[in-house]
Amino acid sequence: MAIYLDHAATTPISEIALAEFNKQLQQIGNPSSLHNFGREQRRALEEAREKIANFINCAPGEVIFTGSGTEADNLAIKGLFWKEQKNGKKVVVISSFEHKAVLEPAEWLVEKEGAELIQIPITSEGIVNLDFLKDLVSKRGHEIALISVMHSNNEIGALQPIDEVLKIAGNIPVHCDAVQSLVKVPVSFKGLTALTLSAHKVGGPVGVGALILKRGFDIPALLHGGGQEREIRSGTLNAPAICAFAAALTTYPTDAVSALRDQLITGIKNSIPNALINTPKNALPGIVNVSFPGTKGETLLLLMDMEGIACSTGSACSAGVHRPSHVLIALGRTEDEAIGTLRLSLGAQSTEADIKRVLEVLPGVVEKARLAK
């Protein structure tokens, strides 16, 4: 039996979300149409919007649906920058282990729009260095267009002190990418200017995300057209995916998943010499990031895959070429340690039998991978 331990990449669509998706796919009508069919689609869509808003403590009007988490991140980073640039602010501050969907638009702004990018270093506990941020804001706060810090890191699962960041930021707009955190830990829009969500990480369908953007805080659009979402995002609203996204927002078996994660971490520590657990204490329930010095991640992954266990090397790249993770380097791992890393991410469907099987296979896999280096 194949074992799926890559839930942080994408997790299976939940039964309830799939049922909602199928139901809505069979409905006629564009939610922006004025006739009865359109109104019915719009009603379902607005109910979904309200449910999502309620789930994260924001107003329904603050939810802007997008085609993905990446699109929402791009809208936020570029949009907040352009808005504040008019007030003479050009400094973009992000944590040094943001997802590429935040890092790349920020670097693009440097290259094309004259932004200055400052990355907040990471402490050895895997969180943003708040003293650095405090110092930066006190010295250059008037130049900062936005601060973006992810809710939890996608590679190691470390939860970030968003409340502290908000306190330090004061009036500076703060964006938070909560793609990995949603459903698994409480996520609240309170105090934020912008927040990114994605459906397929929580049991919804692929192809829909949302940018939560403070009421009245309007930013330039990236896609121009019908202006369906607050004139900030155009494109026919994807009602089936949006309704399924809302349906997927249910309770998550946090305790059960955490217990399995702890079992996995203890098992690895006990059975594999020199294993370095990169996931800190204060982390998402389902992520185990571990380095095995003297191995290559791609070799570990291949051997695990051949045993029927699906996991990830940490961060996939479009060409499939694995470089040492910038997250692990930020944590202070050497390149050699970082290159031999696996991310095992558990989901609501993971079982004790899965963990047992992984612990049977992994020591042999690591041994072979060390020979193959």
Place this chain on the structure above:
Amino acid sequence: MKLIAAMSGGVDSAVAASRAVEAGHQVVGVHLALASNPQKYRSGARGCCTIEDSHDARRAADVIGIPFYIWDMAEEFHAGVVENFLSEYSAGRTPNPCLRCNEKIKFAAVLDRAKAMGFDGVVTGHYANMRALDGERTLHRAIDMSKDQSYVLAVLTREQLQGAYFPLGDTEKVDIRKEAEAKGLAVANKPDSHDICFVPSGDNAGWLRERLGSEEGPIVDQDGNIIGQHKGAYTYTIGQRKGLGLTVPATDGNPRFVLKIEPKSNTVVVGPREDLAVTRIVGEKPVWCGPNPGSDWQTGYVQVRAHGAALDCKYREIEDGIEIELEKPLLGLATGQAAVIYDGDRVVGSSTICETE
């Protein structure tokens, strides 16, 4: 057997992998990422391991129905092949990087990793044949002589060859394309790759100049008279006639050819065609995958270029090397190339040419 199929994204390696599956082996496809900053697209016959190539390899693996992974060998490739290429050129020799890649990457780094992971060997789309002889697997030329790649494989040791599988050696290239077509492989009509994969522009001289500098120096005749200037001695090849830009015409009015490159004095020596003639070759670092000849003269054939002819010769082992006497003189032979010895169609051994007379 459990085999790793090295899949470049071209038609040959795709058909090789599929043949290995048909032969009943358990095959895993691997695309080697050799460039640290891969280009997006392949331009014609040039470049390698672009993102497009890795996509083609992946789709071929899908059609064949085997797992597929990408192995990052960029560091090993740079150290073992690119740096060797540069140092050989700066020493005035003409290296063959494909041969180094087989020696250091495909049948070393990849084969070693495959074995450590529990595989029995590596399958590639090279045109060559492996045969069983007295319990040993021996290396032979491909049926399709226009595609034969035994020359660039001759550098492999006996041990390396034991883990090497070449399923295409018994077939003509045109039939491999037909087979790919019939199997539904989209790469059936993809152009062959030529040139040096890590010089995507195809401008070898320009690429070398960028990395080794373009220090001007004299082009001299055999008497030492300066008759021109060059921009980097290593961008010239023994036997080269075109692009010398000589300012003083030859007294006899005949064309002149590059005879010698002297990196220490940064000098290129030119002379008449007949002075290119070589009859004796000394090679270093010999590798014998066939019977070791010993110090007595043996007769056989030698090939000195990737698609060169097999020349009648005598050869014997000397200290740390090999000595070859050609039956008929050969015009223009660069040091740094491999001299590969054949017994009929069987590869006996290989050696790097270090001296010619």
